[in-house]
Amino acid sequence: MGTIWNNKHLWIPIITWLIVQTLKLIIDLVKNKKLNVKRLWGAGGMPSSHSAIMTSLDTTIALTEGLESPLFALALIMTFVVMYDATGVRRAAGKQARVLNQIIESDGKNINIQEKLIELLGHTPIEVFVGAFVGILLAIILNLLW
Numbered sequence: 001m002g003t004i005w006n007n008k009h010l011w012i013p014i015i016t017w018l019i020v021q022t023l024k025l026i027i028d029l030v031k032n033k034k035l036n037v038k039r040l041w042g043a044g045g046m047p048s049s050h051s052a053i054m055t056s057l058d059t060t061i062a063l064t065e066g067l068e069s070p071l072f073a074l075a076l077i078m079t080f081v082v083m084y085d086a087t088g089v090r091r092a093a094g095k096q097a098r099v100l101n102q103i104i105e106s107d108g109k110n111i112n113i114q115e116k117l118i119e120l121l122g123h124t125p126i127e128v129f130v131g132a133f134v135g136i137l138l139a140i141i142l143n144l145l146w
Contacts (some may be wrong), residue, residue: 006063010062012060012146013057013117016134016135016138016139017052017053019051020134020138021041025039025040033048045127047127050086050131051083051127051132052134052135053080056135056136057139059143064143083128086123087123127130
C-alpha cells in the first residue's frame with residue numbers, strides 16, 4: 001500500500017499546474033515586457049492551467065486504467081465542464097468586470113469601490129486548447145519518467 005506521496009494521479013496534475021503557471025509568467029513577461037508575479041497564481045491567460053490540470057489527469061488515468069474505465073469517463077466529463085466554464089461563464093464575468101471598471105473610471109464618481117474588479121478570469125478557446133495540449137503532453141512525459 002502506497003502513500004499520498006506516491007500517487008501520480010495527484011502529483012502529475014500538480015506538477016503540470018506549476019509548469020503551466022510558470023509558462024504563463026514567462027509568456028506575460030515577454031508580451032508585456034515587465035514581470036507580473038501575480039501570473040503565478042492568477043486565473044486566465046495563455047495557456048489555461050485549468051485545462052492543463054484536467055487533461056493531465058485524464059491522460060494519466062487513461063494510461064494507467066485504460067480508456068474504457070469509469071474513472072477515465074468521469075475525469076473526461078469533468079474536463080469538459082471545466083473547459084466550458086473557462087470559455088463561457090468565467091470569460092463572460094471577465095468581460096463584465098472590464099466594462100464595470102471602464103464605467104467606474106469614466107464617470108463613477110459616486111461609486112465607492114476599494115479596488116478594480118479582476119478582468120482576467122476566463123480563457124479564449126485557443127488558450128483552453130493550448131492548455132489541454134500542454135496538459136496531455138506533460139502527462140505523457142511525466143508518466144514516462146514516473
